[in-house]
Amino acid sequence: MGKAKKKCCRDTPRCSSCPVVLLRVAKLKDAGVSGKKLKKATKLARAA
Numbered sequence: 001m002g003k004a005k006k007k008c009c010r011d012t013p014r015c016s017s018c019p020v021v022l023l024r025v026a027k028l029k030d031a032g033v034s035g036k037k038l039k040k041a042t043k044l045a046r047a048a
Helices: 019-030 036-047
Strands: none
Touching: 019 036
16 A cells, blocks of 8 residues: 545545545554455455
8 A cells, every 4th residue: 555645536446545445444454354355355445
């Protein structure tokens, strides 16, 4: 993951540097999710 943008553009799917996506993925990382499950969760976070 890279650096977060300042503001979410709300495109569909969200870009990978969207602050919303990065926040959701960071929460999952803290919960202990890793590997394939984390990649799948990133994909779902971008689709939301």
